[in-house]
Amino acid sequence: MNSKIMQDNFLYLQEWKKYNPTFQDTLFIEDDYLICKINDKVAKIDIHDFYLPEILYNELLRKSLMDNSLTSEDVFQIIRLYVETNQMNNYRRQRRKRNPNIAKIYIENGQPPFLVIVDELNSKYRYDTDNPQRVLEIYNLLKANKETVSLEDLGKELKK
Numbered sequence: 172m173n174s175k176i177m178q179d180n181f182l183y184l185q186e187w188k189k190y191n192p193t194f195q196d197t198l199f200i201e202d203d204y205l206i207c208k209i210n211d212k213v214a215k216i217d218i219h220d221f222y223l224p225e226i227l228y229n230e231l232l233r234k235s236l237m238d239n240s241l242t243s244e245d246v247f248q249i250i251r252l253y254v255e256t257n258q259m260n261n262y263r264r265q266r267r268k269r270n271p272n273i274a275k276i277y278i279e280n281g282q283p284p285f286l287v288i289v290d291e292l293n294s295k296y297r298y299d300t301d302n303p304q305r306v307l308e309i310y311n312l313l314k315a316n317k318e319t320v321s322l323e324d325l326g327k328e329l330k331k
Contacts, residue, residue, distance in 0.1 A: 177203060180223040187246075190237050197243035207247035214247060221254045267291070272319040276310050278303045290322060 181200045188194045199206045203219035226249065227233045235241045241249075271290035279287045279297075286298040286306055300306055309328050313320045 174219065176222050177219060180205075180218060180221075183223045187236055191239045191241070193239070194243050194246070198246065205247065205250060207243055209242075209244050214251075216247075216251050216254055218250070218254060221250075221257060223250070226250065226253055270321045270323045272321050273310070273325065276307065278307065288322070288325075296322075 177200070184194075184198060184200055184205075188198070197208050199208070200218075201215075203217050204215040205218045206213060206215045227236075232249065236246070271292050271294070273288055274291045274293075275287075275289040277287055278284050283299075283301075284303055286300060286303045288296040288298055290296070298306065306325075306329065310320060310325055313324055313328060317324070
C-alpha cells in the first residue's frame, strides 16, 4: 500500500468505520485490495487505482454511509460496481484511442481524387484509392448496420 491513492483509501475507510462500527470487523484494506468478510465468506476487489472518496459525490450514498443504513456487504458491492464501471470506461477510452470511430468521410477532388477520413478524435487521414466512390458505399452500408464505424471496421471490410 505505497501509493497515495491507497493511503487515502485506507484513511477514508477508517473514517467510515467510525460512523458505522459494523464495518469494523467486516471491511478491510490489505495491500491493494478492499476485503469484505461476511458470514465466513471473503470477497475482495483490487482498488489500487480507484479513489474511494469518489463515491461520496453521490449525495444519497454519502448520507447512507453516515447514517448506518448500509451494511458492509452493501458498501462492498457498491464499490465493486464503481471499480468495474471505471475499468470498463477506461478500457473503452483506451480502445477508442487505438481504434477511433469515423466521424466523417468525403471525397477530396484532387488529381486523382482521394478520400479524407476524419475520426472522432479529429485526426484526418488521406486514403488513396482508384475507386473512392466504392469505399464511400461500403462505409455507408456499414453505417446503416451499425451506429458507429471504426477505422478498423472499414479496413476489414475493404480487405474482403
